[in-house]
Amino acid sequence: MMVGNKAAGGRPGRLATVAPGWWVVLGALAITTTLWGIGRAGMADGALWPWRGVSMLAAAWAITLLSIILLATARSRMIEPMFGGLDRAVRLHRRLGPLAVGLILVHVVFYIPPTVIQGGSVGDLLVPFWSPTALTFDTIVLYLLLAGTALAYMRHLPYEGWLSLHGLMGPVFLAAAAHSSAEGSTLLAFEPLRFWMWFLVLAGFLAWAYRVLFYRWVAPRYRYRVEAVLPRAGDTVDLVLRPRDRRMIYEPGTFVFINRPGAGSRRELHPFSISSSPAERNLRLSVRMLGDFTRGLAAARPGEPVEVFGPFGSFTPHRYATYRRLVCIGAGIGITPFLGMLRFEMTNDDFRRIWLWYVVRDADNAPYDAEIRDGVLKADSYIDYDLWITPDRGRLTAAQVMAAVAPLDDYAVMLCGxxxxxxxxxxxxxxxxxxxxxxxxxxxxxx
Ligand SMILES: Cc1cc2nc3c(=O)[nH]c(=O)nc-3n(C[C@H](O)[C@H](O)[C@H](O)COP(=O)(O)OP(=O)(O)OC[C@H]3O[C@@H](n4cnc5c(N)ncnc54)[C@H](O)[C@@H]3O)c2cc1C
Known part of the structure; x- marks a missing residue:
């Protein structure tokens, strides 16, 4: 029996393992802060320090984060490497959203004392139409941002509603930027800072326009047609697609968005991991039927056109080539990216030591068990496979996985579900x- 070697290049250092998106965030914030600091140094309204200073800096940081959020969710193959893949970009945006809104609140709160000191009205700052001098436009933008963010983080918002809400964030972002460019004294006074902030705003706006307004027309797409729809056990179907002209090249484990132009106008593209191997001509998606779109796929007819956008994501063993030992755990339909990886293993001589768990709620809901068993026998890598039926064996735990792999400790763990x-x-x-x-x-x- 062959056993995998230790990572050829050694383990990545701690800094190298910080997600690339965080470097983008830190770099952009550092530029904003430095330019703001230089601009501020040349100004002379010390009496209101630190209130106004903190307020303005918080606003500049918020605009910086908001433009990064729009970039991260642009679904652009050109931009996703900046964030280490679209999946990681989306996770990053989930964490940045509350931070940006928190900074906007800091901006507002720290703006109140200097306003009061100067004899201004708090009502003008916080209540639209409070008086003829009220900041009505700015307060409405503020409340729209707060309401939008609160709704976006509500767990039970229907997906389409949640997405439309995100679509509205572009204009709100522009309005917030317009406010900061009109009111920000440092911004108005220091040309390099103004240039940088407008660059951020433009980048964020273009990313939003690309994603929300023009995606279907300008995003690179591949034209496929339905070759077959194969029903599987457990509410699952395999959608097998054949390229109509050029075929998409992808890494195993990545995902695509698909659209069925012939099936009525759908507003949203749906993401699915690729469960075929890049070595195959046909593209296979393995789909659990949950709602309208996925149930509709079961009725797709051979020959029907399908548009494929992608591939996206960083959930691919190639990106983690330094780890020669991989623990892979797919729960339910979360097995799909591993199916693609396994099929690729059958033609790939890059030997690795792999442990694969397929976690299911019962044997009838394990549609890919036989396919995996067959693949494990044919793969070049040495693979231990375990079908884990939860009602029979209890919930799979990390401790059980680690005990099965012990005494080794230099593996990476890939999880999907x-x-x-x-x-x-x-x-x-x-x-x-x-x-x-x-x-x-x-x-x-x-x-
Ligand atoms: C990166 C990624 C890879 C995926 N891979 C697979 C896969 O290989 N096989 C599989 O069966 N499913 C996969 N999914 C989930 C799949 O996209 C959703 O189940 C599907 O879009 C549901 O659409 P629906 O209209 O049938 O169901 P709905 O009832 O509309 O939605 C059910 C749930 O699916 C999610 N969802 C709905 N629409 C979308 C959308 N456009 N984009 C993202 N999530 C959505 C929402 O959380 C929603 O609550 C993947 C999702 C992501 C994000």
Missing amino acids: RPEFVGDMVRQFLAAGLPRERLIWEDFRFN
Whole structure:
């Protein structure tokens, strides 16, 4: 039996494992802060320091973060490498949203004392139409931002509603930028800062316009047609697509957005991991039927056109080539990216040591068990496969996985499944001491 070697290049250092998106955030904030500091140094309204200063800096940071959020969610193949893949970009945007809104609140709160000191009215600052001098436009923008963010983080908002809400954020962002460019004294006084902030605003706005207004027309797409729709056990279908002209090149584990132009106008493109191998001509998506779109796929007819946008994401073993030992855990339909990886393993001689768990709620809901068993036999890598039926064996835990892999400790763990499952396993692995940089996950969630 062959056993995988240690990572050829050694383990990545701690700094190298910080998600690339955070470098973008830190870099942009550093530029904003430096330019703002230089601009501020040349100004002379010391009496209102620190209130107005903190307020203005918080506003500049908020605009910086908001433009990064719009860039991160642009669904552009050109931009996603800046964030280490679209899946990580989306996760980053979820964390930046409340930060940006928190900074806007700091901006408002710190603006109140200097206004009062100068004999101004708090009502003018906070209540639209309070008086003829009220900042009506700015306060409405503020409340729209707060309401939009609160709604976006509500767990039970329907996906389409949640997405439309995000679509509205572009104009709100522009309005906030217009406010800061008209009111920000440092911004008005210091040309380099003004240039930088407008650059950020323009980048954010273009990213929003690309994603929300023009995506269907300008985003690179591949034209496929339905070759077959194969029903599987457990409410699952395989959608097999054939390229109509050029075929998409992708890494195993990545995902695409699809559109069915012939099936009525759908407003939203839906993401699915690719479950075929890049070595195959046909593209396969394995889909669990949940709602309108996925149920509709079962009725797709051979020959029907399908538009494919992508590939996206960083959930691919190639990006983590330094780790020669991989623990892969797919729960339910979260097995799909691993199916693609396994099929690729059958033609790939890049030997790795792999442990694969397929976690299901019962044997009838394990549509890919036979395919995996077959693939494991044919793959060049040495793979241990375990079908984990939860009612029979209890919930799979990180401790059980680590015990099965012991005494080795230089593996990376790839997890995919529903957000609750993935979140729980990530917490368990971290608590058990697995370094964060060796945890790679995808949770099939954008909202
Ligand atoms: C990166 C990624 C990879 C995925 N891979 C697969 C896969 O390989 N197989 C699979 O069966 N499913 C996959 N999904 C989930 C799949 O996209 C949704 O189940 C599907 O879009 C649901 O659409 P619906 O109209 O049928 O159901 P709905 O009832 O509209 O939605 C059910 C749930 O799916 C999510 N969802 C709905 N629409 C979208 C959308 N356009 N984009 C993102 N999430 C949405 C929402 O959380 C919603 O609550 C993946 C999701 C992501 C984010």
